[in-house]
Amino acid sequence: MDIILNNRPESFDFEKLTISEILKLKNYSFKMMVVRINGRLIKKPEYNLADVVDGDDVQILHLISGG
């Protein structure tokens, strides 16, 4: 499938993936983040459930401390 991940085109050899699977494949080890699929907010308990499919726009915003 071809998706947009953080504004960049990205291809995976899978028909669909969950957010958890994408995090693993991309080696993202963020502790805190905000995830949206096509603008829809995906909260942490849904990372294992929410499917990403071809054409989806996925935003994974890594949150870091400081202020």
Next chain:
Amino acid sequence: MNFSQIKEKLKDKTVGVAGCGGLGSNCAVALARVGVGKLIIADFDVIDEGNLNRQYFFYHQIGEKKSLCLQQNIHLINPTTRVTAHDLMLDSNNIYEIFKDCDVIVEAFDKAEMKQMIIEAVLDKLPQTPLVIGLGVAGWGDNNSIGCRQLDYLYICGDEKREVTDQLPPLAPRVGIVANMQANTVLEILLKDSSWTLY
């Protein structure tokens, strides 16, 4: 637009500032200086001596409540800006009530989990309200790594890289840059619907 016209436009606007630390205190002061009519600020914390390396407070205010001191400090700078100060811990349940009448909300927390909490709460309950967050402020130097980008109603200011650690503390210059970048983004949003525009 001259400054009188800008002030005229801003006097009916309300901006929420979630957190009165390094980002919040400096951002709120900048917004008051240019004449934003109403600020709704919130923080549960008290001022510590270590905060004075970046936060808009004074030595004699150590030990006092951040939200109330920031309200006083803003009043000394621009008494025409009305400030509602909430001395409390913000959470996903009270954010809606406190910030529901704001034209824009500024996220100004220090901890990543609080940033996550407010982003999710605003996306959930106030999806049409622009939220301007500060992300990546630690250390010094490297001006050109600091930027701003927009994801729908979410605006992200900072380098998105440098997390605060013992060896990479938050300091006045870089925190101030991001805080003022947040204030500048707020102005851009508030003044956007005017006939005069840069873009």
